[in-house]
Amino acid sequence: MSDRPIDRAGERTGARPTERPIAGAVHAAQDIRETARRLAGVHEATLAGDHVPAEAPRDTPRAVIGESWRRVLDRGVDPERANDQHLLSMAELEFRRQRSQLASVLPVLSGGLLPTADATQQIMVVTDAEGRVLWRDGSAPIRRMADRLGFDKGADWTEGVVGTNAIGTALVARSPVLVHSAEHFLRSHHQWTCAAAPLHDPRDGRLLGTVDVSGPAYSFHPTTLALVSAVARLAEGELRTRHHASLERLRSSAAPMLARIGGRALAVDAHGWTAAVTGMTPPDRVALPKEPEAGPVWLPRYGMCTLEPLPGGWLIRLGRPEPAPEPPRVVLDLGGPGGPAVTVAGPAGSWSHALTPRHAELLFVLAAHPRGRSAAELARDLFGDGGRTVTVRAELSRLRRNLAGVLAHRPYRFADGVEVELRLPTRAVELLPHSTAPTVLAARRAGAGHGMA
Numbered sequence: 001m002s003d004r005p006i007d008r009a010g011e012r013t014g015a016r017p018t019e020r021p022i023a024g025a026v027h028a029a030q031d032i033r034e035t036a037r038r039l040a041g042v043h044e045a046t047l048a049g050d051h052v053p054a055e056a057p058r059d060t061p062r063a064v065i066g067e068s069w070r071r072v073l074d075r076g077v078d079p080e081r082a083n084d085q086h087l088l089s090m091a092e093l094e095f096r097r098q099r100s101q102l103a104s105v106l107p108v109l110s111g112g113l114l115p116t117a118d119a120t121q122q123i124m125v126v127t128d129a130e131g132r133v134l135w136r137d138g139s140a141p142i143r144r145m146a147d148r149l150g151f152d153k154g155a156d157w158t159e160g161v162v163g164t165n166a167i168g169t170a171l172v173a174r175s176p177v178l179v180h181s182a183e184h185f186l187r188s189h190h191q192w193t194c195a196a197a198p199l200h201d202p203r204d205g206r207l208l209g210t211v212d213v214s215g216p217a218y219s220f221h222p223t224t225l226a227l228v229s230a231v232a233r234l235a236e237g238e239l240r241t242r243h244h245a246s247l248e249r250l251r252s253s254a255a256p257m258l259a260r261i262g263g264r265a266l267a268v269d270a271h272g273w274t275a276a277v278t279g280m281t282p283p284d285r286v287a288l289p290k291e292p293e294a295g296p297v298w299l300p301r302y303g304m305c306t307l308e309p310l311p312g313g314w315l316i317r318l319g320r321p322e323p324a325p326e327p328p329r330v331v332l333d334l335g336g337p338g339g340p341a342v343t344v345a346g347p348a349g350s351w352s353h354a355l356t357p358r359h360a361e362l363l364f365v366l367a368a369h370p371r372g373r374s375a376a377e378l379a380r381d382l383f384g385d386g387g388r389t390v391t392v393r394a395e396l397s398r399l400r401r402n403l404a405g406v407l408a409h410r411p412y413r414f415a416d417g418v419e420v421e422l423r424l425p426t427r428a429v430e431l432l433p434h435s436t437a438p439t440v441l442a443a444r445r446a447g448a449g450h451g452m453a
């Protein structure tokens with residue numbers, strides 16, 4: 001199979017005219033074993049340095065494979081064994097999963113690929129941009145076979161570690177790639193076939209990772225690469241839709257504030273993408289600091305500005321900030337009829353945000369401990385287990401997307417100068433009634449001390 005989707009004329013694929021698509025060869029011969037035998041001969045001849053005449057193209061590797069073999073030979077990869085594999089720790093794996101944009105489209109990838117992978121004895125693998133395996137699912141027997149190759153969650157599947165393979169080669173080529181049988185550089189992988197497509201951030205084209213379908217060579221099917229490529233494009237489309245939806249929510253929140261501002265101002269998301277402006281031509285994106293904070297800040301192109309937090313982003317006032325603005329005021333309402341919510345009032349106005357049960361628990365703990373809590377302390381507060389710091393950090397990272405400038409870290413707390421009002425229900429039993437967090441349970445028991453009946 002070619003490393004690009006193939007149509008009859010090859011016109012839309014950009015395929016090089018000298019490449020022979022594997023899919024066509026297998027389909028014509030109806031003999032996967034013969035194709036594997038021929039590829040093994042090409043592999044051995046190439047590694048031995050044998051010169052093959054140009055008039056014998058069937059006995060030379062496809063361009064994408066030949067280029068990859070040259071790269072891994074230059075890297076000193078041994079075809080008899082992979083370079084040392086250093087799996088990610090479970091904490092680091094979970095951290096990468098939580099940070100990855102691909103987590104939000106995992107249902108799209110699974111829904112498009114897993115039914116086929118299960119039916120054809122294959123597995124689906126999703127990696128990050130560094131080639132680390134973040135998720136793996138599919139046929140249980142094939143997962144066990146993959147385990148014996150070290151093809152497990154947390155593994156490094158780049159060319160420099162495991163040689164030519166669909167994932168590592170797709171990361172370099174930045175295009176869909178199929179690697180069949182002896183096209184793999186490592187001999188231990190010759191019994192496998194794999195098809196991978198890169199996944200990009202539709203906003204700026206940044207590489208996010210790959211999605212791959214792998215299995216024994218006998219499970220090869222000519223349509224696998226086309227399916228993987230189509231599902232990758234579907235996932236990128238979902239990311240684009242989610243981006244537009246988040247900007248629209250931010251635009252709705254910011255509109256009342258922008259209407260009251262006399263000068264120039266922008267509402268941008270946490271990554272600087274513009275949702276709305278007033279008094280100026282809207283740019284696509286504003287370059288924000290790596291860790292923006294509320295208050296005065298110098299921004300390229302705009303000079304001195306003032307940042308104010310918005311749910312999911314920032315309000316940017318252009319021009320030198322006015323002296324001594326009023327500090328933000330936060331109302332954490334855990335007793336309202338509409339469920340837990342937080343309201344933030346700043347110089348430009350106020351906005352409210354509904355809270356998930358977990359985020360309500362976190363803010364309750366932080367309100368009760370104004371000096372702050374470490375990740376381990378919050379883990380004990382919420383789960384009774386100080387070791388669950390990865391989960392705590394991931395939840396706080398999500399929470400800070402909506403409360404940037406209001407929450408601080410090291411330790412986690414409400415930022416200095418923020419006035420916090422905690423509104424509790426009148427009856428202790430109604431305090432986050434579905435929560436089993438130790439701190440919440442203790443607060444219910446001591447309800448009278450918190451002003452509750």
